Amino acid sequence: MRFYLTTPIYYVNATPTLGNAYTTAIADMLVRHQRQRGVDTFFLTGVDEHATKVWRVAEEQGLEAQEYADRIAVPWRELAPRINAEVDFFIRTSDDGHKRFVREFLQRIYDNGDVYQDVYAGLYCVGCEAFKTEDELTPDGLCPDHLVPPEWIEETNYFFRLSAYQDRLLALYDERPDLVRPDFRYNEARSFIAGGLRDFSISRAGQPWGIPLPWDESQVAYVWADALVNYVSALTYARPGEDLRDRYWPAAHHVLGKDILRFHCVYWPAMLLSAGYEPPQQLFVHGYLLLDDRKISKSAGNAVDPLDLIDVYGADALRYWMARAISFGHDGNASVEGIRERYENELANDLGNLLSRTTAMVAQYREGSLRRGDAEPPLDLGALGADVAARLDRFDVTGALDAVWEGVRALNQYVTAEAPWQLAKDPANDARLDGVLYNLVDGLTALAVALAAFLPETAPRILEALQQSDDLSWGRVRNGVAEEVGGIEAARPLFPRIELPQAAA
RNA sequence: GGCGCCGUAGCUCAGCUGGUCAGAGCGCUGCACUCAUAAUGCAGAGGUCGGUGGUUCGAGCCCACCCGGCGCUACCA
Numbered sequence: 001m002r003f004y005l006t007t008p009i010y011y012v013n014a015t016p017t018l019g020n021a022y023t024t025a026i027a028d029m030l031v032r033h034q035r036q037r038g039v040d041t042f043f044l045t046g047v048d049e050h051a052t053k054v055w056r057v058a059e060e061q062g063l064e065a066q067e068y069a070d071r072i073a074v075p076w077r078e079l080a081p082r083i084n085a086e087v088d089f090f091i092r093t094s095d096d097g098h099k100r101f102v103r104e105f106l107q108r109i110y111d112n113g114d115v116y117q118d119v120y121a122g123l124y125c126v127g128c129e130a131f132k133t134e135d136e137l138t139p140d141g142l143c144p145d146h147l148v149p150p151e152w153i154e155e156t157n158y159f160f161r162l163s164a165y166q167d168r169l170l171a172l173y174d175e176r177p178d179l180v181r182p183d184f185r186y187n188e189a190r191s192f193i194a195g196g197l198r199d200f201s202i203s204r205a206g207q208p209w210g211i212p213l214p215w216d217e218s219q220v221a222y223v224w225a226d227a228l229v230n231y232v233s234a235l236t237y238a239r240p241g242e243d244l245r246d247r248y249w250p251a252a253h254h255v256l257g258k259d260i261l262r263f264h265c266v267y268w269p270a271m272l273l274s275a276g277y278e279p280p281q282q283l284f285v286h287g288y289l290l291l292d293d294r295k296i297s298k299s300a301g302n303a304v305d306p307l308d309l310i311d312v313y314g315a316d317a318l319r320y321w322m323a324r325a326i327s328f329g330h331d332g333n334a335s336v337e338g339i340r341e342r343y344e345n346e347l348a349n350d351l352g353n354l355l356s357r358t359t360a361m362v363a364q365y366r367e368g369s370l371r372r373g374d375a376e377p378p379l380d381l382g383a384l385g386a387d388v389a390a391r392l393d394r395f396d397v398t399g400a401l402d403a404v405w406e407g408v409r410a411l412n413q414y415v416t417a418e419a420p421w422q423l424a425k426d427p428a429n430d431a432r433l434d435g436v437l438y439n440l441v442d443g444l445t446a447l448a449v450a451l452a453a454f455l456p457e458t459a460p461r462i463l464e465a466l467q468q469s470d471d472l473s474w475g476r477v478r479n480g481v482a483e484e485v486g487g488i489e490a491a492r493p494l495f496p497r498i499e500l501p502q503a504a505a
Numbered sequence: 506g507g508c509g510c511c512g513u514a515g516c517u518c519a520g521c522u523g524g525u526c527a528g529a530g531c532g533c534u535g536c537a538c539u540c541a542u543a544a545u546g547c548a549g550a551g552g553u554c555g556g557u558g559g560u561u562c563g564a565g566c567c568c569a570c571c572c573g574g575c576g577c578u579a580c581c582a
Contacts, residue, residue, distance in 0.1 A: 011582030020582095048582060120580090162580095184510070188577060191508065200580045224580075262579065325517085331575090333517065341531070349544055357541035364540070402519095402529090416546040421539065493542045 003034040003041045004248035006231050008256050008264075009091060012047040012072050013054045016079045018309070019257070022289045025319045026328060026397055027255045028085035032453035033392045036474040042248050044234050046091030047076045048227045050220070055209035065209045069094055084315040084456045089238035091230050093211075097237030102221055102229045103214040106202070108275040110215055114161040120201050123150035157201040158219065165270035169193045172269060172279060180265050181395060182329045185258070185285040189265035200224070200267065228268045232277065250278035261285050284395045287331035289322060309339065312498065316455040317343050320401070323454060328397040343495060350408050352494035357415060358440045359465055360490040365424045365433060368488040370441055370467070373434025377479045378414040379407055381446040385477030388450055404450050411443045441466050442482035449476045458494060465491035 007027045010020055024045055031043040049069045058068030073092055080087045091098060109115055173179060173190045180186040202225035203213055210220025220226075231252060235244035256264050269279040309318050321339045324346075326332020362370060384407050391400040418436045423429040445468045452459035452472045463470050467485040 008582075014582070051582075122580095184576095187509070192577075192579080195508085195578075198579060202580095222580085223582080227582080257582095258576080260582075261577090263581095267580085327518075335517095338517085338531095344542095345531075348542060353541055353544045355541090357544080359541090361540045399519095405530095412545055413547095415540070416538075419538080419540085424540090490541085495542080497542065 001034075001037075001039040002248055002251035003031065003039045004235075004252045005031045005034075005041070005043050006252065006254050007045040008254075008260060009046040009048040009093065009227055009230050010076055011051065012049045012069060012076060012092075013051060013057065016075055018291065019289060021079060021083050021318070022322050023255060023257060023286065024080055024085050025083045025322055026286070028080070028083070028087075029319070029323060029397055029453045030253075030255070030392060030395065032086065032456060033389070033474075036449070036453060036472050037389065038473070040247070041088075042235075042238075042244065043086065043088045044091060044231070044238075045080055045085075045087050046089075046230060046234070047073055047093070048223070048230075049073070049092055049094045050210045050226050051223070052204075052207060052209070055207065058209075066094060082310055082315065083319060086456070089234055091234045091238075093226055093230060095237070098230060098233045099211045101233035101236050102211045102226055105229050105232070105271075105275050106221060106225060107214045109160065109271065112274050112276075114164065114274045115158050115202070116161065117156055118159050118199075118201075119154060120157040120159075121152070121154040124153045155205045157205065157222070158203040158213065158216070159199045160202045160225070160267075160271065160274070162197045162199050162267065162270050165273060166193060166197045168273055169197075169266065169270060172273075178282065179279070180261075180283045180285065182285070185261060185265070189261060192262060193266055197266070224263050224267055225271070228263065228271065231268075231280070232272075250281055252280035253282045253284065254280055255284050255286065258285050258287055284329070286329055287326070289326055290331055290333050291335065309336075313339055313343050314457070314495075316457045317347055317495065319454060320347060323397045323401050326398070328395065340498070343498065346405065348493070348495040348497070350405070350412065354408060354412055354415075354440075355444060355462055355465060355491050355494055358437070358444055359488055361420050362437050362441065362488045363490050365420065366437060369486040370438060370482065370484050370488060371434045372438050372484060373436070374431040375418070375435025375439055377439045377442065378417075379410050379443055380479070381407070381443060382478035385446070385450060385474065388477070389474065392453075401454055404447060404454075407443065407447050407450070411440060411447075414443075415440065438482065438484075441468070441488075442480060445482045446477045446479070449474070461494060465489075 005027055007023050010016070027045070028043065031041050035041050054069055054072075055065045058065040061068060063071075069092075077090055079085075080090070093099075106115075170190070170193055173186070173193065177186065180189050202222050203216075203219040204210070204222045205219050207220050210222075211226055213219045213221060231254065232245065232249060235248055238244060254264055254268075265283050265285070272279050313321075317339070321334070321342045324342060325334040325338055362368060384403060387403050388400045391397075391403060414436075418432075420433055420436050423433040423436065444462060445466055448459045448462035448466075448468075449472050451462075459472070460470055465488070466482070467488050468482055469476075
């Protein structure tokens with residue numbers, strides 16, 4: 001089994017937002033989970049650097065474009081580690097390996113007869129880095145966002161014959177109903193294709209910053225002809241001396257936001273087909289994490305620096321909140337206050353306190369020694385594990401976490417139902433008390449393993465407090481894996497109370 | 506305009522192919538318990554499942570229309 005997962009490459013000339021952190025964190029959960037199941041995984045993220053604006057800003061600051069790009073790529077490279085995302089490779093489109101491959105890739109499309117020359121013309125707003133149609137402008141003919149007149153640009157570009165791929169794309173969609181998820185995104189993409197496809201330009205002239213086309217060095221590859229290709233190019237040089245394409249392509253799963261659905265679900269597969277590659281295995285389109293009802297983005301002006309939230313609650317807590325607050329795949333409302341509530345109610349009170357009370361009882365009633373006693377386990381942990389795995393196979397991150405949490409709640413209920421403090425009063429209950437304590441430790445052990453993909457920092461701490469193996473193999477999500485051990489001490493709070501819930505916003 | 510989605514308890518949302526589907530979590534109230542990070546457990550809270558009219562023995566779940574909100578309708582990360 002192979003599982004290759006990608007996030008979009010982020011536009012470098014901006015600051016990482018919570019939305020970017022969201023995509024990266026969720027993707028990381030999916031990869032970590034597959035890894036626990038013994039699947040051969042590869043996780044890719046990175047940045048897109050070849051935008052006109054990057055070059056222009058660099059010029060304004062008197063820097064070489066590459067030098068400027070090197071500088072602004074830093075916070076992006078730090079994003080994944082800061083939210084506990086473990087990526088296998090961080091790609092930059094200015095990497096030599098990427099540039100080399102893009103040229104090779106485009107050459108194949110060219111050789112296949114899918115590229116032709118034509119004139120592209122339109123009103124272009126430099127601030128937006130986009131062509132504008134007249135109805136997108138203000139009555140005065142200005143860009144509504146930047147209030148400046150757009151420039152009329154007319155240039156000869158190369159176009160990709162997307163229109164020639166309509167039938168093949170429809171056939172692809174028909175034979176693979178799960179190519180795009182969720183299903184409503186599949187429908188959206190398919191109906192777009194069915195509506196007729198227009199060719200799109202893949203180059204820009206007169207720009208020194210970018211990847212020169214192999215057959216015409218005076219033009220550079222335009223955004224999608226450059227950026228999308230990263231998903232394959234990375235495999236050719238991420239591991240020096242190794243070509244990972246055979247290993248991970250087409251086992252690719254692309255995670256992306258709904259705003260770039262068309263490019264990923266239509267352009268990309270067509271480009272791959274043209275270049276002689278298999279389409280990716282799956283595209284998962286997620287929605288927006290709306291903060292206080294507004295989309296989190298730089299343009300909305302309410303960007304939250306995810307690093308600030310991490311400093312207050314910790315990366316695991318932030319991951320947890322992002323996965324649980326809204327149903328993955330749909331848009332959803334969330335709030336900063338919600339982070340605090342999740343942290344206190346669920347992480348601290350439900351999970352953290354469960355560990356505290358469990359370890360405290362083992363320490364107090366059994367001097368830290370765990371023995372298999374005589375008591376039926378309250379949970380079918382194997383079934384729970386199967387449920388979680390099945391949900392994650394469907395990218396149902398939110399539902400998976402929900403399922404684990406039912407286990408957490410069930411164990412808390414079990415404590416109340418069995419009342420170990422009552423059992424401890426009478427030696428006649430020894431075997432039962434042992435059994436109850438064992439079931440708690442055993443359940444918590446399995447749940448820790450099940451949670452490891454979501455809470456990579458916390459799960460090992462739970463296992464350590466329980467004196468259990470740090471092995472995170474998915475097979476350990478079942479009953480009876482806990483070892484009879486000694487030396488269990490009352491654990492320190494997993495998620496301590498936070499003093500200042502205010503610094504978050 | 507066309508295609509599609511959504512509107513379910515104060516809040517955020519589950520509800521697959523129609524018949525325990527009127528639910529979960531949070532918030533709120535009361536009770537229980539003491540192992541635990543003043544944590545946990547239990548119970549309750551009486552929501553015309555946006556509106557109207559249909560189909561059906563029976564409809565949040567099917568159909569029509571209406572009201573309200575939204576997405577896509579092409580070259581923007």
